[in-house]
Each structure stands twice: as C-alpha cells, then as structure tokens.
Amino acid sequence: MTKESFRDAVIKTLEKRFFYTPSFKIYGRVAGFYDYGPPGVAVENNVLAFWRQHFVDEEDMLEVKGPCVTPEVVLKASGHVDKFTDLMVKDEKTGTCYRADHLLKDHCKDKLEKDVAISSEKAAELMHILAVLDDLSAEQLGAKIKEYAIVAPDTKNPLSDPYPFNLMFATSIGPTGMSSGYMRPETAQGIFADFKDLYYYNGNKLPFAAAQIGQAFRNEISPRQGLLRVREFTLAEIEHFVDPDDKSHPKYSEVSDLEFLMFPRKEQMEGQSAKIFRLGDAVSEGIVNNQTLAYFIGRVYLFLTRLGIDKKRLRFRQHRQDEMAHYAADCWDAEIESSYDWIECVGIADRSAYDLRAHSDKSGIPLVAQEKYAEPKEVEKLVIKPNMKELGPAFKGDQKLVIESLEAMDEKEAMEMKVILESKGEIEFEVCKLQKTVTIKKNMISIVEEKTKEHVRTFTPSVIEPSFGIGRIIYCLYEHSFYTRPSKDEEEQLNVFRFNPLVAPIKCAVFPLVQNDEYEKVAERISESLFAAGIKYKKDITGTSIGKKYARADELGVPFAVTVDTETSVTIRERDSKEQIRVNVDEVAKLVKKLSKGRTTWADISQKYPAHNTNLADCAKDLAVRMLTSP
Incomplete structure (x- = not known):
C-alpha cells in the first residue's frame, strides 16, 4: 500500500465514522476549518485530560485561561504584528x-x-x-x-x-472600532502578560511553570494536508520560568536514561540521519543546552509514546543555527512521521528572557523576579534621578507615568539615554502607559553612577517553552493506530484503530449475542454499571450479526467488547488479539475500568479468567435455531 492509498483509507474511515468532517460543507465548506464529531471530540478530550495529568498535575503547574482576542499592543510587543x-x-x-x-x-x-x-x-x-x-x-x-x-x-x-x-486574523474591540486586536496566534502571550500575578501567586519563588490550553488562529494562505494545517486549532502550551543562571532541574535524573531518536544540528548539516541518543549523554556532550530543556524533551517523549505514538516514528530535531530565533538558547521539535513525511507536533524551546523583556519594555511594568542575598553586596549601578521642578510643569498630570517609565529602563537603555542627552540635550522617549512619545530634556533628569548596597538580586527569568499542536498529534495518532485485517470470508478488508484505552473515544461496547429480552436486560444492567464506574460505553441491541457489531466497534477503535450470551456470565473480547475471556456479569465494570485506566493489562487478566474459544457467530446461529424450534 502506498503512502497516498494508506492516507486515503485513514481519512475515509475517519470521515465515515464522523471523527471529523469539513466545516460548513452544505455551503461548499471553507478551507482550513473542520468540525470534530462525537468520537473526534472524545479523542481530543482524552488526549487533553492525559496532558493535564502528565504535565499540569504531575509537575504542579499553574493552569490559566485567557481570551482568544488579544489587543494589538500585546502582539506588537511580542513581534507578531511585524514578523508573523x-x-x-x-x-x-x-x-x-x-x-x-x-x-x-x-x-x-x-x-x-x-x-x-x-x-x-x-x-x-x-x-x-x-x-x-x-x-x-x-x-x-x-x-x-x-x-x-x-x-x-x-x-x-x-x-x-x-x-x-x-497570518493573524485582525479584529476590532468595542463598538467604535478604534481599538485594534487580533485573534491570538498562540496562547503564550497571555501567560507572559500574567507573569507578575503568577509569580506572586507562587509565593515569589522560582522556578515555576504556567500552562494553558486553548484555541489559536492562523489565517493560512492556502491550507492543505487536512488536519495538519488549519486556520483554527487547539494548542497546549507551557511556560516554565527559571533563573537564567541556574537551569538545572531537580527531576532531571528521572529522564536522563531515556533513549530515543534525536537529530542534532551537526548531523543535519553533515547529511546524516537521526540516531538513538541517551538523553543524559546529549546534555553532558553539550548537544542539549541545559537540564531543564532536556527534562521537558524527556517528558514530551513519554507523553507521546504513552498516547500511542510509535517510538520508531518519533524523533527530536534540533533547530539549526540559521533557523533558530536570535534570542533562543536552544530549540528542539518533536517530529512524528506520517504519510505526509515528518510533521512538527511539539516545539520545546529555551527562549531565554526575550518575552518578558519585550513586554516589560512595551508596558513599562517590570516583569522580574528577585533573589535575596545572604549578605548585602556593594555594586555600582546607574541611577536615574528626576528633577521634579522641570518634569512637573512639562508633563503635569502625566508626570508620575513618565517617571515610572524612566525608572523602568535597564542599564543599557539608561546609558544610551545618558549619551544622547549629553550630546544633543534632549531625546524622544516612549511612555508605554500613555501610548505616546514625549521629549526628555537634559535638565529634567540626571543619570549618575553610584555605589550602593543591594540586598536582593533582581533579574528577568528565562523561559523554557514546550508548545503542543494537539490536532497534529491526534492526526498522527490516527495514522499510527490504523490498520486493516481481512473479514471472516476474506472478501473485504476491515478497518481498525488500535487506540490505547487511554485515548479511545469509547472504552467498551456492549451487545447481546442475539435479540432476546433476557439478554437485553443483562446488557442494560451492565451498561448501568459501566456508567456508574465512569466508563464511556456504546450499547448495540440491533439485530445485526455479532461479527458486524465487532467490526463496527473495531472501526471506532473500541478496545473491549462485552457480549451477553447467558444471564449470569458474559464474554469480554480484546480488539486486536480478538481473544475472549468469560467473566461474571457483576465483574464486568470493575475489569473494564482497570483495563481502561491502565491499572492492569489484557495479558494479566487473561491469565486469571477462563478463555472463551467458542466461535460466537456460529453460537449465535445455533442459539437462534434453538429459539425458533423450541416448543
């Protein structure tokens, strides 16, 4: 099967079972927009639930939620208005x-x-x-x-x-249309703007991480590749704030022995292929910049493989120097191989202190952290001293905001201002909170170097950012999970998604072997117990043959099927092996829950319960004959 024919089979099955469909298709559709149907929504919810568990809960992150509409000034500061x-x-x-x-x-x-x-x-x-x-x-x-x-x-x-x-969708905020904004192209900028509150919430301590899941928007020129390049999509992003002078990680040893495909820039430039690296060796050899970046690379690897991504078709590619942002210390992409070739699905970047500095400069609000010294330190630093007699009459009610903006300058900016004032006598200065430029004259301020004792070190944190394209991950998961197998008569190929129970849209199917009031009552009883246990299930009491019921469940990726063929015990079938065990009715929900949550495996329970080797299709025919001929 060619890549194209395989892809066609996957997409046809996904659309047939309403995992997704083009949006507004009764009106001819609009490229780059898709609707998720019930199983597609369930898969995404399951992936996001595991993402929260794996990152937010296990790493004790601070989760936030911001608006999709972002004022222009924010995206101007981040560089998106000019460079996106x-x-x-x-x-x-x-x-x-x-x-x-x-x-x-x-x-x-x-x-x-x-x-x-x-x-x-x-x-x-x-x-x-x-x-x-x-x-x-x-x-x-x-x-x-x-x-x-x-x-x-x-x-x-x-x-x-x-x-x-x-690529940003422009919009206006408010009825006048005077306030410009954009649909956010990423969720990160809202986290950076919230840094001061997050830092305070965390007890003014570093390091800490903030996370956000939400919709993002990019007005793609000519969207193609289906779910891989769309105009609205779900992002899950983490901003891990850390001291730039200490990028070690306390849990680094938990991932340092992981081995997987890595594609460093050196191998790329030499025309080599990706190869297996031990993550700890990549750090010690200087291939990965620091422990915290490596820790998140390892955690991303575990997240993707536990979802069901094939380890052999997952690699971490390092950005070459000529493609890396000027401010980044290091950057790696988790790329997954699909029928479209290698697809970037997660970016893990050390963005240094660029983002917080950019928003500090534009807003005039210092987005900084502090470290208390054990003993005060004597340092020389530039100090800006305002001349109130000159500033007051010049700026009147705006005087306070002008002074705050002047004092928010870093030493480099203050030195540049000092040089210009001494040579030209005045300088144009942008006051962010006023959203205008004012003229600062030499007699309004003095910038002098003074010796002073510091009790705290004030610095701008660096940011390690893992950014997940959830839709891309899910599409690759669809391809990695899809296979076909022959039907019983081998006249047709049956489509199957081998979803990990963790992400399967439906965990369990329930159906009577034949239409029968007593069996249907048992099926209803099992359904109620599954619901009470929080297990997503699908009940089928139609007269369709048992073989077709299995095929329909397999095509949805349902990992387990319960078939009612007596009033006291039932069979549980595992999707990929097609093995069956026999269990008591009252044990079904407990077993399916353990299997679905990963608390046990099919191999384990198949050793504890008797195998059921009867051909259920033949059994159904025999039972139907007996029911029809019985007095």
Whole structure:
C-alpha cells in the first residue's frame, strides 16, 4: 500500500465514522476549518485530560485561561504584528493566492521523485533548496520560482513576486472600532502578560511553570494536508520560568536514561540521519543546552509514546543555527512521521528572557523576579534621578507615568539615554502607559553612577517553552493506530484503530449475542454499571450479526467488547488479539475500568479468567435455531 492509498483509507474511515468532517460543507465548506464529531471530540478530550495529568498535575503547574482576542499592543510587543508572516504569491490573472515556499517545495520534490533523467548535480541542488527552504528571503524565493519557471498549479498562469502576508486574523474591540486586536496566534502571550500575578501567586519563588490550553488562529494562505494545517486549532502550551543562571532541574535524573531518536544540528548539516541518543549523554556532550530543556524533551517523549505514538516514528530535531530565533538558547521539535513525511507536533524551546523583556519594555511594568542575598553586596549601578521642578510643569498630570517609565529602563537603555542627552540635550522617549512619545530634556533628569548596597538580586527569568499542536498529534495518532485485517470470508478488508484505552473515544461496547429480552436486560444492567464506574460505553441491541457489531466497534477503535450470551456470565473480547475471556456479569465494570485506566493489562487478566474459544457467530446461529424450534 502506498503512502497516498494508506492516507486515503485513514481519512475515509475517519470521515465515515464522523471523527471529523469539513466545516460548513452544505455551503461548499471553507478551507482550513473542520468540525470534530462525537468520537473526534472524545479523542481530543482524552488526549487533553492525559496532558493535564502528565504535565499540569504531575509537575504542579499553574493552569490559566485567557481570551482568544488579544489587543494589538500585546502582539506588537511580542513581534507578531511585524514578523508573523509567510511569503505569498498570486496568480497574476485570477488573483488566487499560494504560499511561495510550498510551490517551490512541491516543484523540488516532484523533480526528485519523477524525473528519472535528473543529473546528480541537479538533484543535489534541489535537495539543498529543500534543506534551506525556511531560510530563503522573498528575493531568493522569487528568483528560484522564476529560474524553475514555476506557475500557478491550477491555471498555469504566471505568478507575482513573493511578498509577506501576516497570518493573524485582525479584529476590532468595542463598538467604535478604534481599538485594534487580533485573534491570538498562540496562547503564550497571555501567560507572559500574567507573569507578575503568577509569580506572586507562587509565593515569589522560582522556578515555576504556567500552562494553558486553548484555541489559536492562523489565517493560512492556502491550507492543505487536512488536519495538519488549519486556520483554527487547539494548542497546549507551557511556560516554565527559571533563573537564567541556574537551569538545572531537580527531576532531571528521572529522564536522563531515556533513549530515543534525536537529530542534532551537526548531523543535519553533515547529511546524516537521526540516531538513538541517551538523553543524559546529549546534555553532558553539550548537544542539549541545559537540564531543564532536556527534562521537558524527556517528558514530551513519554507523553507521546504513552498516547500511542510509535517510538520508531518519533524523533527530536534540533533547530539549526540559521533557523533558530536570535534570542533562543536552544530549540528542539518533536517530529512524528506520517504519510505526509515528518510533521512538527511539539516545539520545546529555551527562549531565554526575550518575552518578558519585550513586554516589560512595551508596558513599562517590570516583569522580574528577585533573589535575596545572604549578605548585602556593594555594586555600582546607574541611577536615574528626576528633577521634579522641570518634569512637573512639562508633563503635569502625566508626570508620575513618565517617571515610572524612566525608572523602568535597564542599564543599557539608561546609558544610551545618558549619551544622547549629553550630546544633543534632549531625546524622544516612549511612555508605554500613555501610548505616546514625549521629549526628555537634559535638565529634567540626571543619570549618575553610584555605589550602593543591594540586598536582593533582581533579574528577568528565562523561559523554557514546550508548545503542543494537539490536532497534529491526534492526526498522527490516527495514522499510527490504523490498520486493516481481512473479514471472516476474506472478501473485504476491515478497518481498525488500535487506540490505547487511554485515548479511545469509547472504552467498551456492549451487545447481546442475539435479540432476546433476557439478554437485553443483562446488557442494560451492565451498561448501568459501566456508567456508574465512569466508563464511556456504546450499547448495540440491533439485530445485526455479532461479527458486524465487532467490526463496527473495531472501526471506532473500541478496545473491549462485552457480549451477553447467558444471564449470569458474559464474554469480554480484546480488539486486536480478538481473544475472549468469560467473566461474571457483576465483574464486568470493575475489569473494564482497570483495563481502561491502565491499572492492569489484557495479558494479566487473561491469565486469571477462563478463555472463551467458542466461535460466537456460529453460537449465535445455533442459539437462534434453538429459539425458533423450541416448543
């Protein structure tokens, strides 16, 4: 089976069983938007519940929830307004828009895969372009599109030069439309803006982590790849605040012996493949920057593999120097292999102190932490002394806000202001809280270096950020869980999702072997006990054959099926092995709960309960005959 045919089988099954469907499809749909149906919602809820357990609960994180609409000033400070862009080209005749890098990527891959006469030099050139694609400027992309004579895919019309398109959905706040905002492209900025309150809530202690799950929005130019590239999606993000001078982690030893596929930048640049590393060795060799970053890499690995992601198709790829943000100390992506190739699903980055500093500068509110010294330290520092006689008349009611903004400057900014004031006599200064620029003259302040004793060290924390694309993880989980097996008569292939019970949308199916009042009463009794135990179940009392009932349950990924074939005991069937055991009716809910919660395994309970080897389909036929012929 080719990658494409496998993908088609997965998607058809997902849509058939209403895991998801294109949104608004009765109106022709809008690209990049999808609705999750009942099983899709259940899978996402189960993944998020495990995410909360694995990270928020086990790591004692502070969970917050912020609005989806973000004021422009916040995203201006973070850099999203100016830099959150993709390069776009237009069909010069129809105006249809395309992502420039996607067109170039498709061209290079098509040539490499289909052009049998391609020279080794040309192949090497195309492979190099694919390797550096994310780093090409608009001019470089445009030059390559012209060199390779790339045209609009649908019409073959010529394309415009590439130009940046901001991916955020713009909106206005309030009835006047004067206050600009955007639908948030990530959840992180709300956490950074809340840092001061979170730090206080945590007893003014570092390190600590804040977490948020929520919707994010990106106005993709030409969404494709189904659930992997959409315009609205669920993010789960963690911001772990830590002292920049101490990035050790107390629980690092719990993950340091983990071994898994890693793809450091050195191997990438040398054209090598990912290979198995021991995480502790990657830290000691300086491949991973610090213990806290490594700890989260290890925790992400455990999270994904426990969900059901195949260990052999999961790797952690380090960002190369030419693709890493200028402020980042190190960055790794958890990439999962799918029919679409390797897909970035989690980013784990040491963002240094960039975000808090950016919001401190823009808001005028210092987002800092403090460490008390055992003994006071004598230090030299720049001190800003305002001249109230000059500032008062100049700024009147705004005087207090101007002074607060001046005093919030760091030493570098204060020194730059001192130099300009001494050379020019005045400087333009932005007061964030007033949202305007004022003129500061030399006689209004003095900036002097003084010796002083400090009792505390004030610093801006660094941030380690794991960011999870939940929809991408779930889609890869669908592919990693999907397989087919022949039906009993081998005339057709049956679709199965081998979901881990942890994430399965329905944990247990319940059905009578045949339509029978007594059996249906037993099925109802079992259903009530499952409900009382908090187990998601599905009951089927239709007259459909037992084989078809199993097939329908397998196609939904239901791990266990209870078949009522007597009034006192029933069988429990395991989805993938198709093995069955016989248990008393009153034990069903307890056993299914243990299995669903991972407190026991099928191998364990199959040793404790008698196997049921009867062919249930034949049994159903025999029973039906007996019922029809009995007096």
